Amino acid sequence: MLDSVTNPVVVPELTTARLRMRGHRRDDLDACLAMWSDPDVARYIGGKPSPRDAVWLRIMQYVGHWALRGFGYWLVEERASGRFVGEVGVADFKRELEPPIDGVPEAGWVIVPWAQGRGYASEALTAVLGWAETNLGDPEIACLIDPANTPSLRVAAKADFREVARTVWHGHDSVVLRRPARGGAR
Numbered sequence: 024m025l026d027s028v029t030n031p032v033v034v035p036e037l038t039t040a041r042l043r044m045r046g047h048r049r050d051d052l053d054a055c056l057a058m059w060s061d062p063d064v065a066r067y068i069g070g071k072p073s074p075r076d077a078v079w080l081r082i083m084q085y086v087g088h089w090a091l092r093g094f095g096y097w098l099v100e101e102r103a104s105g106r107f108v109g110e111v112g113v114a115d116f117k118r119e120l121e122p123p124i125d126g127v128p129e130a131g132w133v134i135v136p137w138a139q140g141r142g143y144a145s146e147a148l149t150a151v152l153g154w155a156e157t158n159l160g161d162p163e164i165a166c167l168i169d170p171a172n173t174p175s176l177r178v179a180a181k182a183d184f185r186e187v188a189r190t191v192w193h194g195h196d197s198v199v200l201r202r203p204a205r206g207g208a209r
Contacts, residue, residue: 032089035158037097037150042108044097044147046089047082051098054107055082058135067172068133070195088114094128094159099147101138109134111147113155113164122188122199124165128155130202131166132178144178152182156205164202167192 034046047055052075058064059073059081073081088095096112113128130151132144155164166184168175176198184200191197 032086034089034095034097035154037154038102039146039150041102042143042147042150043100043102044111044150045100047085047096047098047110049082051082051107052079055098055110058107058109058133061136063136064133067169067175069193085110085112088112094155096131097147097151099134099143101143107135108138108143108147111144111151113151113159118167118192120167120190120192120199122190124167124199127163127165127201128159129165129167130182130184132175139174144175145181148178148182152202161204161206163204166200166202167197168200170196170198 032046037044056073056075056078059078062072065072085096092115094113096110096114099108099111100106101108109132111130111132113130116129118124118129130148132148134144152164155162164184166179167190168179170176170189179200182202184202186198187201188199189196190199
């Protein structure tokens with residue numbers, strides 16, 4: 024009976040030349056777990072691999088974000104193969120940070136090791152930011168990145184994020200970056 028319940032949350036599908044972005048489903052757990060339990064992925068995001076229950080809660084958080092806020096994270100797949108690439112989106116995590124980012128959507132992305140260095144993060148983030156400009160009223164957007172995560176900092180710079188502060192989040196050094204509203208211009 025429980026397996027027959029469907030997900031009533033509708034997440035818009037985004038496509039790029041190489042990628043398809045869609046809402047998370049129950050059957051994504053194994054792919055997401057493989058990514059989040061990889062020490063190379065986790066090293067800059069929380070510092071340690073995630074167990075199955077934590078990944079399941081993350082997926083539920085993504086679905087809930089869409090239900091409560093009307094925006095959230097997408098699961099990213101390669102269009103040609105359907106292969107899992109990672110996750111990207113904007114969220115309102117209610118982080119208690121100094122300086123605060125309350126009220127500003129926070130962008131984030133995570134890409135599986137085999138897909139890193141292929142431009143997938145930038146391609147997916149560009150699509151998400153375009154969606155946010157159109158559907159969220161062109162907001163300023165923030166992101167939080169480990170200062171040692173040079174590839175992610177490059178992705179942020181390409182998307183016009185600029186460093187505004189250094190902070191500590193859950194015991195980890197972090198760079199706070201912001202991307203101004205576009206004002207309709209691209």
